[in-house]
Amino acid sequence: MTVKTMKAYILLGAPGAGKGTVAARLVGQEPLVHVSTGDMLREAVKEGRPVGLRAKAFMEKGELVPDDVILGIVRERIERDAGQKNYLFDGFPRTHEQARGLDDTLASFGARVNGVFLLSVPDAVLVDRLSGRRVCQGCGAVYHVRNMPPRIEGICDRCGGALVQRPDDREETVRNRLVVYRRQTEELIAYYRERGLLFEIDASGNPDVTVAGVRKRMAAV
Ligand code: AP5
Secondary structure, eight states, X not given: OOGGGOOEEEEEOOTTSSHHHHHHHHHTXXXXXXXXXXXXXXXXXHTTOHHHHHHHHHHHHTOOOOHHHHHHHHHHHHHHHTTTSEEEEESOOOSHHHXXXXXXXXXXXXXXXXXXXXXXXXXXXXXXXXXXXXXXXXXXXXXXXXXXXXXXXXXXXXXXOBEEOOGGGSHHHHHHHHHHIIIIITHHHHHHHHTTOEEEEEOSSOHHHHHHHHHHHHHHO
């Protein structure tokens, strides 16, 4: 693959819309590099890296981490293997500044955003998904106490690690994350719609149906 043919896709949607779940299934079916800024930040926090130390307080409150931090880690990630694979961004961009930064970074590699898939889910479902989410402390696998339970309660099927609640899935933080999403991230919907790049996908049902909908759109852009 030459840099010119490198493609970039974005999964957009509210906290709990299922971006991470859909991305994990997509990368098993398509040759994609999954770039989740949330996962990258959580890893940096866990390892005590400077980026993590700067991000931690924002994440705990459900606020967005500053754009310069995010654009720095994304650029670094793309530079690592630009031109070798296509990219699937999950949870990024979240602001106009980040969207413009992504356009510039991709342009420097002769690439652009090819498609933005907006996962639509009613608010009541979002809250239910976030409050029931459990994450493996070992490998990061994501479960839901009711919708996608592990075989043994509290234990990861994949690695046997302990399943815990993400600190930002506490009720008060969830409420703020949804407010922040409405205030800042929803503007991006207009940004991408105006460019003819936005495809809305109903993500309230079975995740395999959502994944099939995204793949169908991906093949067309
Ligand atoms: P991030 O990690 O990106 O969180 P988010 O966008 O709030 O999204 P989530 O990870 O909560 O949800 P998801 O859509 O991936 O849902 P999931 O698949 O897990 O960001 C966290 C924080 O980091 C931010 O608040 C901010 O501070 C910072 N940050 C990250 N990126 C940033 C950026 N670009 N700029 C600035 N700050 C940034 O599913 C949720 C649950 O539902 C799971 O339990 C799952 O099992 C279940 N589920 C999923 N799909 C289905 C389905 N179809 N049916 C039933 N259950 C389902």
